[in-house]
Amino acid sequence: MRIGVIADIHGNLHALKAIIRDLNKAGISDYIIAGDLIADCSQPNEVLDYIKTLNATVIKGNREDYVLSYLKGENQHWRNYEQMASVVWTAKTLTKENVEYIKGLSDSCVRSCGKCGCIRIVHGSPFHISEHLYEDKEQDRLLEAVQACQTEVLVCGHSHRPWKKEVNQTLVLNPGAAGVHFNQWSGAEYAILSFENGKWQASHHIALYSVEDFKQTMHKSSLYEVAPIWARLIVQSIEEGFNANINFLRSFEATDFHDGLIENEVWNQRAKVWFNFEINHHHGNN
Numbered sequence: 493m494r495i496g497v498i499a500d501i502h503g504n505l506h507a508l509k510a511i512i513r514d515l516n517k518a519g520i521s522d523y524i525i526a527g528d529l530i531a532d533c534s535q536p537n538e539v540l541d542y543i544k545t546l547n548a549t550v551i552k553g554n555r556e557d558y559v560l561s562y563l564k565g566e567n568q569h570w571r572n573y574e575q576m577a578s579v580v581w582t583a584k585t586l587t588k589e590n591v592e593y594i595k596g597l598s599d600s601c602v603r604s605c606g607k608c609g610c611i612r613i614v615h616g617s618p619f620h621i622s623e624h625l626y627e628d629k630e631q632d633r634l635l636e637a638v639q640a641c642q643t644e645v646l647v648c649g650h651s652h653r654p655w656k657k658e659v660n661q662t663l664v665l666n667p668g669a670a671g672v673h674f675n676q677w678s679g680a681e682y683a684i685l686s687f688e689n690g691k692w693q694a695s696h697h698i699a700l701y702s703v704e705d706f707k708q709t710m711h712k713s714s715l716y717e718v719a720p721i722w723a724r725l726i727v728q729s730i731e732e733g734f735n736a737n738i739n740f741l742r743s744f745e746a747t748d749f750h751d752g753l754i755e756n757e758v759w760n761q762r763a764k765v766w767f768n769f770e771i772n773h774h775h776g777n778n
Contacts, residue, residue, distance in 0.1 A: 493608055493686070494519075495520070496515040496523045496524070496684055497665060497683040497684065497685055497694075498523060498525045498526070498670050498682050499525065499526035499553075499649025499667050500526075500527070500528040500553070500652055500670055500672060501528065501530070503529075503530045503532060503534060503535050503536045504533040504539070504670065504671030505535040505538045505539050505542060506702065506705055506706045506709065507699070508543075508680070509542070509701070510700065510701035511670055511680050512546070514697065518684070522548075523548035524550075525543060525549070526553070526614070526647050526648065526649040527553025527554070527615030527649055528555045528650070529543060529550070529552070529553065529555070529556060529594070530582055530586070530594070531558065531579055531582045532722070532726050532737075533671055533672070533706075534712075534713035535709065535713075536582050536586055536590070537587055540586075549613060550597060551597055551601055551613055551614070552597035552598070552621075553615035553616075553650065554616065554621050554650070555582075556594045556597065557621060558579045559579060559582055559583045562580060563583050569751065572756075573754070574760070575759055578715065578719040578722045581714070581715050585715075599615070599621050600613060600618065600621075605687070608644070608687040609645070610643040610645075611645040611646075611647060611685070612641040612647070614647070615649050615650050616648065617637050618637050618641055624650055625637055626653070626655070627656070627666075635659060635660065637664070638664065639660070641662065643662065644662060644663065645665065645685065646663070646664045647665050647666075648665070649667065649669075651666060652669035652674060653666060654681050654696045656694045663692045663693070665694045667682050667683035668696065669681050670682060672730060673730065673733075674729060674733050677700065678700075678730055678731060678733065679700045680700075681696065681697070683696050683697065703730060706730070707731075710723055721759065722737065740762070740763075740766055744762065
């Protein structure tokens with residue numbers, strides 16, 4: 493038995509299709525998709541429509557939760573903050589059919605694989621959709637997660653960091669990020685689960701695709717007009733292989749926040765500094 497494992501697509505159809513092409517070439521047509529299907533990139537409907545054609549076990553992530561909460565009338569103040577413009581744009585862009593689709597997704601699930609045992613699928617952790625699990629820190633929490641699942645495999649995402657580790661005879665796997673990935677190849681990350689010799693094993697892989705085509709899709713979308721700073725940070729992250737969005741957010745002081753969000757004037761001022769620095773820095777290395 494072999495299963496392709498995908499997480500954190502974030503509306504990047506180019507990346508998702510590249511992964512599926514790679515998996516199909518390997519003879520794999522059975523998939524697990526561990527949440528964050530949409531938001532941040534510019535093709536949420538296209539990604540969801542494509543996922544619905546796949547033979548896949550799918551759960552939702554925190555991005556789907558954000559979108560659904562906004563559509564339910566919660567957090568309406570987000571529309572006043574450029575920081576949240578990407579989430580609001582995604583919520584407004586989704587078709588009614590795709591809203592219903594993500595409403596129907598579970599936060600987690602257990603997939604039975606017959607004699608091979610069971611796979612628990614979460615986005616963040618078994619305890620919370622937005623909690624990060626790591627292989628190299630908070631070992632007690634990782635052990636608690638495994639004990640809570642009591643399955644042969646635990647699949648998680650959310651951190652955009654590919655890793656695997658065996659904990660108390662349970663294989664814990666994060667496939668990395670399909671859509672907003674941070675690696676030197678600018679490639680979509682995924683994993684393959686294999687049941688061999690009575691045991692689950694996992695391998696990590698990179699699917700290469702045209703980042704230039706992805707950029708053109710982003711630029712042509714109204715997302716780039718509505719959330720230009722966030723969209724530009726996403727492109728920078730993918731091109732340069734680091735989490736530009738998180739690093740940008742960490743550049744703010746506590747006093748820059750109002751009700752947990754950054755005022756637009758401060759947001760735009762900091763973006764000018766950030767991108768001028770990046771441009772000057774790269775020119776200086778040429």
